[in-house]
Amino acid sequence: MKNFLFLLIVFLLNQQNSFALFSQDREIKIYKNIRCLACQGQSLNDSNSDFANDLKKVIKEKLNNNETDQEIYTYLTARYGDWILFDPPVKKSTLLLWFFPVFILVIGIFILYKRTVFEKSKLS
Amino acid sequence: MTSNIGFVSIVISCILSLFIIILFFKHVLFGGPLHSKFFALYKASFFLIAASFVLLVISFIISDFSIVAVYENSHTDKPFFYKFAGTWGNHEGSMLLFILIISLYGYLFLLFSKQLNFPLRFTTIFFQTSLQFAFLLFLIFTSNPFEKIFPIPNQGLGLNPILQDPLLVLHPPFLYLGYVGFSLVFSLLLGGLICNYYNQSWAAIAKRWIFLPWTFLTFGIGLGSFWAYYELGWGGYWFWDPVENASLMPWIASTALIHSVLVMDKTKKLYNWTAILTILTFVLSLFGTFLVRSGILNSVHAFANDPERGLYILFIISLITFSALVIYILKSPKQTEGESGFVLFSREFSIAANNYLLIFALTVVTIGTTYPILLSVFTGESISVGPQYYNTILAPFVFIFLIVMAIGPYMKWSKNSFAVSKNKLIAFLISSLIVTILASLLLKNQNFIFILGVLCSLYLIISVLYEFAYFKNIKLKQFNFPRVFSHAGFGFLILAITLHYFFSKEFTAKIPLGESVTYKEFVIKFSNYFSKEDKNYQELTGEYEIQKNGEKIVLKPSIRRYSQPQQFTSETSIRGEWLSDMYIAMDYTSDTSDGIGIRFYHNYSIRLIWLSYILIAIGGLLSFMRRKNEQ
Numbered sequence: 001m002k003n004f005l006f007l008l009i010v011f012l013l014n015q016q017n018s019f020a021l022f023s024q025d026r027e028i029k030i031y032k033n034i035r036c037l038a039c040q041g042q043s044l045n046d047s048n049s050d051f052a053n054d055l056k057k058v059i060k061e062k063l064n065n066n067e068t069d070q071e072i073y074t075y076l077t078a079r080y081g082d083w084i085l086f087d088p089p090v091k092k093s094t095l096l097l098w099f100f101p102v103f104i105l106v107i108g109i110f111i112l113y114k115r116t117v118f119e120k121s122k123l124s
Numbered sequence: 125m126t127s128n129i130g131f132v133s134i135v136i137s138c139i140l141s142l143f144i145i146i147l148f149f150k151h152v153l154f155g156g157p158l159h160s161k162f163f164a165l166y167k168a169s170f171f172l173i174a175a176s177f178v179l180l181v182i183s184f185i186i187s188d189f190s191i192v193a194v195y196e197n198s199h200t201d202k203p204f205f206y207k208f209a210g211t212w213g214n215h216e217g218s219m220l221l222f223i224l225i226i227s228l229y230g231y232l233f234l235l236f237s238k239q240l241n242f243p244l245r246f247t248t249i250f251f252q253t254s255l256q257f258a259f260l261l262f263l264i265f266t267s268n269p270f271e272k273i274f275p276i277p278n279q280g281l282g283l284n285p286i287l288q289d290p291l292l293v294l295h296p297p298f299l300y301l302g303y304v305g306f307s308l309v310f311s312l313l314l315g316g317l318i319c320n321y322y323n324q325s326w327a328a329i330a331k332r333w334i335f336l337p338w339t340f341l342t343f344g345i346g347l348g349s350f351w352a353y354y355e356l357g358w359g360g361y362w363f364w365d366p367v368e369n370a371s372l373m374p375w376i377a378s379t380a381l382i383h384s385v386l387v388m389d390k391t392k393k394l395y396n397w398t399a400i401l402t403i404l405t406f407v408l409s410l411f412g413t414f415l416v417r418s419g420i421l422n423s424v425h426a427f428a429n430d431p432e433r434g435l436y437i438l439f440i441i442s443l444i445t446f447s448a449l450v451i452y453i454l455k456s457p458k459q460t461e462g463e464s465g466f467v468l469f470s471r472e473f474s475i476a477a478n479n480y481l482l483i484f485a486l487t488v489v490t491i492g493t494t495y496p497i498l499l500s501v502f503t504g505e506s507i508s509v510g511p512q513y514y515n516t517i518l519a520p521f522v523f524i525f526l527i528v529m530a531i532g533p534y535m536k537w538s539k540n541s542f543a544v545s546k547n548k549l550i551a552f553l554i555s556s557l558i559v560t561i562l563a564s565l566l567l568k569n570q571n572f573i574f575i576l577g578v579l580c581s582l583y584l585i586i587s588v589l590y591e592f593a594y595f596k597n598i599k600l601k602q603f604n605f606p607r608v609f610s611h612a613g614f615g616f617l618i619l620a621i622t623l624h625y626f627f628s629k630e631f632t633a634k635i636p637l638g639e640s641v642t643y644k645e646f647v648i649k650f651s652n653y654f655s656k657e658d659k660n661y662q663e664l665t666g667e668y669e670i671q672k673n674g675e676k677i678v679l680k681p682s683i684r685r686y687s688q689p690q691q692f693t694s695e696t697s698i699r700g701e702w703l704s705d706m707y708i709a710m711d712y713t714s715d716t717s718d719g720i721g722i723r724f725y726h727n728y729s730i731r732l733i734w735l736s737y738i739l740i741a742i743g744g745l746l747s748f749m750r751r752k753n754e755q
């Protein structure tokens with residue numbers, strides 16, 4: 001058992017470099033996060049429209065200039081608004097969107113904790 | 125002529141419903157026996173609705189263009205199949221189907237509840253009638269499916285081509301049989317509360333009325349997902365589109381309900397929680413209808429955009445929710461503290477834990493769907509909430525959910541049974557870890573989320589398979605097949621989604637005729653094209669040769685131009701193998717000078733996703749049948 005756990009830890013430590021969550025081609029990941037404004041609910045990645053192709057060129061250029069994802073998103077939202085991003089940014093007007101579910105979860109854990117006893121005999 | 129008869133039968137049914145409501149109040153307020161024809165009247169109201177629905181179907185089949193709904197949504201050139209299914213491919217027809225199903229469930233309840241407590245039976249029918257009445261009024265005053273047009277047009281406008289697919293016959297009725305079906309357990313709850321019959325035996329009765337619509341809803345959602353995959357041409361099985369979410373919300377709530385009603389049945393706990401979930405499930409079903417029908421959303425499902433209808437539905441929902449909550453608050457049973465507590469590591473503890481996780485998931489889906497609408501109403505700001513939001517916020521909890529799902533069935537009711545099952549649970553962990561590590565090395569993917577996803581879903585699958593392998597030791601009759609199917613299905617679903625997420629490849633390109641493009645290990649050549657004409661569309665089919673590691677296959681996607689109404693659709697071409705699908709869809713463009721755009725997807729474990737849907741739904745079906753045998 002101990003040997004097994006040891007092997008597991010070694011295995012996991014070796015993975016450290018790849019701990020980046022949801023790794024994907026960076027370019028496609030960005031395309032998928034951007035709404036094609038000329039289409040119906042499609043992302044840039046799913047579209048061949050002129051709008052999508054032009055915007056892809058712009059983004060590719062920015063990637064070649066070593067701009068970060070954040071810089072690219074800032075550039076896009078400054079022009080088209082937050083509507084263009086599928087992944088809503090965390091800011092004042094989206095606080096509830098991101099944190100209300102967490103609030104519900106915490107309440108759930110609290111209720112469960114309050115109502116749980118360790119042994120049956122403890123049930124009044 | 126048919127239209128007159130159809131409309132008259134709806135109106136008579138509506139009057140009968142009102143009459144049933146009056147009879148109920150007369151009995152309750154002034155005493156005296158309940159009218160002897162109370163149930164017969166309800167059955168009559170059901171048959172009238174059914175008759176008018178059949179008449180509407182006939183009007184669609186014979187293309188009776190004197191009816192607006194037929195004129196706007198049908199065409200003589202359409203194949204018979206779509207004339208028939210077109211009945212519910214529009215707002216008016218689908219609302220009539222909606223009411224028919226409310227009424228059908230009431231009718232089924234009457235047929236199968238003869239041995240039940242009499243007051244509970246007629247009070248339930250009273251509530252079911254009230255629901256039916258509210259929606260009949262809505263139908264008659266805002267969406268009469270038999271509305272006439274004069275002069276009678278020679279030809280109809282045709283059905284939205286995206287809907288012209290064989291699955292139109294199954295997907296909408298299944299969804300409705302699902303979420304409208306929750307109306308019955310909702311009525312049963314209110315009946316139980318009013319008659320002071322909301323107790324353990326209520327749970328035993330209610331179970332089957334939850335399993336049945338749940339099974340339909342699961343199938344309906346699965347069919348929708350499958351349909352979207354090959355019809356929309358976006359390459360995926362789930363898009364977190366608001367309309368998909370509208371059906372997912374009642375599904376999550378009812379999944380929680382299924383489990384809490386079991387706890388109520390076995391341990392007399394969670395009375396209040398079950399009541400709240402019952403109300404929530406039905407209200408969310410109605411809310412989904414509101415989202416889709418009000419025209420707030422822009423989607424393939426929103427075929428009628430009329431704010432007035434939206435307001436009326438919103439009014440009905442508020443009224444129903446408000447009345448239900450008032451009844452619940454006045455009549456909910458009091459519980460002592462002992463009855464509401466859980467023993468750590470008991471069966472009901474794990475069910476309660478996962479119930480909270482389901483509520484969390486429900487909150488995420490609900491808020492993600494409604495937040496952009498509310499934000500734009502109140503601040504004018506528009507934001508998008510896409511798959512990234514749901515993936516980020518839900519993924520970590522799915523893993524915990526899977527583990528609890530695996531451990532739960534190894535716990536005993538009302539007993540801390542961790543010590544008893546500890547060894548098994550550890551053995552599952554070790555075996556799933558070994559498989560995960562092997563998979564990770566073999567597939568050369570060491571992403572943390574990937575490993576967690578595979579590990580947790582394997583843990584669940586192995587725990588279920590173990591039970592399955594050792595079931596000889598218990599009697600066949602006692603073995604919980606429904607749970608085994610549904611839980612294994614869910615384990616496979618998450619496994620398939622994880623594999624799909626990490627191994628699928630996709631790209632878009634514009635390819636001129638005769639040219640080819642290379643993407644990773646794929647070479648795609650646009651080798652040829654041809655066109656043909658069919659009854660109601662023209663079609664341009666492309667031939668694409670795909671080479672992958674020396675193997676060559678040909679895919680033939682196409683673009684169709686429908687004549688009635690004038691609209692383009694893209695027909696995908698999919699080559700399925702055991703583990704993966706190759707998938708091509710063409711774009712419709714008028715300018716082909718720089719080639720035709722294609723979207724290419726190499727999708728992993730899609731078939732496992734379809735299989736999981738089926739397993740989960742089979743579990744529901746088995747539960748329904750099992751409960752039936754017990755009685």
